[in-house]
Amino acid sequence: MQRNNGYRSAGTTGQKRRVRKRRRTIRPRAIVLGVVILIIIAVAISWKSLFRSDTVEEQQSSVQSEQSVSSTDENMQQSASSTDESVPQSEASTGESEQQSESSVTGELSESEPDIQVVDGITYVNGILIANKSYSLPADYNPGVLPEAQSAFDEMAAGAAKDGINLYIASGFRSYEYQQGLYQRYVERDGAEMADTYSARPGHSEHQTGQAFDLNEISDAFAGTPEAEWLEKHAHEYGFIIRYPADKEDITGYNYEPWHVRYLGKETAEKVYESGLCLEEYLGIDSVYAD
């Protein structure tokens, strides 16, 4: 039946067949092409998605790192603020460690924190009796001149005499009461602020220790004299130091006094002299009035 019909409609059937044939021949190519295109698209998509996921990961990781940075900042701020908070609490220990580092900076001679002992109101730093603006003596402390200091001076004066230098004590031991009167006169004359630069308040004078002497001329005119130069060179050989050196005013709390010597004993005086430090620096202490 088809044939007949087919004959009748041979033209159309033939056309259809040709078309079918063409379709048949086209189909495999199209399928191959389609598959190739699909593969290409698939590859492209997967590539894109791979690339995209990479960048997303990168972005995410960069975001994460930013977050971690900001969180680090927060940590730092937190630790900084916690440090700030802990500062007042550990102020004393910080001060101590500062003193420690200061004294360690000032030389091998005072490596450790100063050993400060107060016995009957008298302060000893590393065994050395100290009277300065920070450390005072009791009003009733009246030792007089220390015999060792006196004999050391006598020896020094004899040594100086051999070099043609005449040394004499202008002011030795001074009691609390004497210093009180002296300081009061200076305050009345120059005012307290000025007086504090050259005269000790009662209880703070090294003269009350009995281990300090003012030699020869108690005035700036003494500086540069043969006597002052001899002292500068040789005092340590007899156990004395120039207690208030030039350029150490801020540390000792006093103007340069080339005439004021302090007895420390030969060994210590030698060490302080060699260090080039004033006594406060050498011991790692300060000299400042509390008020």
Ligand SMILES: [Zn+2]
């Ligand atoms: Zn003096």
